[in-house]
Amino acid sequence: MSRKRTSILLFSDDKEISSSVQGALANLQGLKVKSEEVSVANLNGKAFDMASENDIVIFATDPENTADLSAIKQLNARRSQGTVFLALTDSDIPLARVRALSDAGVDDVLPYPISQDELSRQVDKWIKKLAASTMSLGDHEGVIIPVVQARGGIGSTTVAVNLADHLITRKGRFSKEVSNSVALVDLDVQFGSVGDFLEIDPQQALYQMAVGGVIPDAQWVEQSMTETEGGLHVLTAPQDFMPLDAINDKQVEVLIDALRRTHDYVVLDLPRAIVSWIQPVMEFADELIIVSDTTVPSIRSAKRLIDFYKGENPGLKVNVVINHEKKPLVQAHHHKEAARALDLKFENWLPHDPKAARMSVDYGKPLSAVAPRSDLNKAIAALAKSTAKAMPAAEHATH
Numbered sequence: 182m183s184r185k186r187t188s189i190l191l192f193s194d195d196k197e198i199s200s201s202v203q204g205a206l207a208n209l210q211g212l213k214v215k216s217e218e219v220s221v222a223n224l225n226g227k228a229f230d231m232a233s234e235n236d237i238v239i240f241a242t243d244p245e246n247t248a249d250l251s252a253i254k255q256l257n258a259r260r261s262q263g264t265v266f267l268a269l270t271d272s273d274i275p276l277a278r279v280r281a282l283s284d285a286g287v288d289d290v291l292p293y294p295i296s297q298d299e300l301s302r303q304v305d306k307w308i309k310k311l312a313a314s315t316m317s318l319g320d321h322e323g324v325i326i327p328v329v330q331a332r333g334g335i336g337s338t339t340v341a342v343n344l345a346d347h348l349i350t351r352k353g354r355f356s357k358e359v360s361n362s363v364a365l366v367d368l369d370v371q372f373g374s375v376g377d378f379l380e381i382d383p384q385q386a387l388y389q390m391a392v393g394g395v396i397p398d399a400q401w402v403e404q405s406m407t408e409t410e411g412g413l414h415v416l417t418a419p420q421d422f423m424p425l426d427a428i429n430d431k432q433v434e435v436l437i438d439a440l441r442r443t444h445d446y447v448v449l450d451l452p453r454a455i456v457s458w459i460q461p462v463m464e465f466a467d468e469l470i471i472v473s474d475t476t477v478p479s480i481r482s483a484k485r486l487i488d489f490y491k492g493e494n495p496g497l498k499v500n501v502v503i504n505h506e507k508k509p510l511v512q513a514h515h516h517k518e519a520a521r522a523l524d525l526k527f528e529n530w531l532p533h534d535p536k537a538a539r540m541s542v543d544y545g546k547p548l549s550a551v552a553p554r555s556d557l558n559k560a561i562a563a564l565a566k567s568t569a570k571a572m573p574a575a576e577h578a579t580h
């Protein structure tokens with residue numbers, strides 16, 4: 182299971198300081214480091230936004246400089262919950278100045294110059310503290326399953342909705358039926374149709390998160406979700422139109438983290454566009470489902486998606502689900518060619534079943550409720566079963 186890396190942002194217009202800090206950070210594993218050539222006093226709106234998207238922000242400052250102090254206060258006013266501010270400052274500043282920095286919001290003051298070893302040690306201390314504070318929220322780790330499409334209209338929302346629905350029930354000990362807690366989130370925020378598929382009015386939560394800069398903690402997630410009759414916890418796409426990049430990486434990261442702490446399975450319906458916040462989604466993903474057909478254009482596009490996502494996350498597990506085709510008894514030449522092109526096996530085939538698909542959309546209910554005996558419902562139930570078998574829900578579920 183891949184987990185997210187700690188992100189560090191450095192603000193400094195002094196090349197020597199930048200290279201010394203970068204050298205120190207190079208000693209530490211699993212970091213995502215960005216460096217901006219700007220002094221604290223000259224930070225602009227974009228820099229403030231960047232700061233709120235990182236776990237640790239390091240900057241050099243002169244506490245005698247009032248412009249620096251007021252910039253740090255502004256940074257502090259807009260910081261995300263959990264972001265740590267480390268200030269590098271002259272090694273012999275008076276205690277009163279250290280206090281002023283800490284009042285402005287700095288978490289730790291590090292003397293500069295500092296040896297690379299010492300700086301790595303100090304930063305590592307904060308990385309461990311951050312990890313410990315997120316662990317204390319609970320160590321429940323729900324399974325994260327993003328669903329993407331090889332071409333528009335191929336059926337990815339159908340798969341996301343019905344897979345989530347079928348993941349709710351499972352056979353427990355002695356074949357007793359028990360319920361998993363399952364979340365379904367429509368991250369196709371511009372054109373998402375999960376709400377229509379389940380007859381839920383559009384919720385503004387994701388819009389407020391994006392536009393209002395809300396950091397979606399567990400409580401926000403719980404308040405924002407709607408529960409369907411069947412027990413699925415759903416967050417739909419908003420009614421109001423918003424640009425995809427109104428959402429930032431940090432918000433998505435915190436959102437998924439909160440979801441996995443409160444649910445056994447989290448199914449995410451993703452937009453077709455590739456945006457920067459897809460990266461945290463893939464970092465958390467236990468398995469990426471790509472819905473495709475076996476035509477050449479779809480397979481080519483599936484291949485590009487796999488290459489792209491795996492390039493950034495080599496450990497990512499991918500399952501290509503073939504829609505509109507029932508499982509062939511013997512795979513035809515073009516099936517084998519397609520599987521070879523993607524370097525994987527097609528395990529899940531969903532038949533073309535317009536009647537069942539249409540009924541589900543018309544009634545605004547999952548297939549299991551309106552067409553339980555349909556071939557399409559049975560095939561998605563089998564997909565859920567094999568998914569749950571490969572990635573069982575943790576025993577210590579909180580719901």
Ligand SMILES: Nc1ncnc2c1ncn2[C@@H]1O[C@H](COP(=O)(O)OP(=O)(O)OP(=O)(O)O)[C@@H](O)[C@H]1O
Pocket residue numbers: 330332333334335336337338339340369374504505531532533534535536538539542557
């Ligand atoms: N196996 C199937 N057989 C018949 N119809 C299907 C099947 N799967 C999906 N459909 C239908 O195809 C249409 C598109 O499906 P869906 O909205 O799930 O696709 P999508 O990939 O999410 O599309 P979009 O690009 O709009 O996000 C819907 O009307 C759905 O009911």
Ligand SMILES: [Mg+2]
Pocket residue numbers: 337338339369373374450
């Ligand atoms: Mg869709």
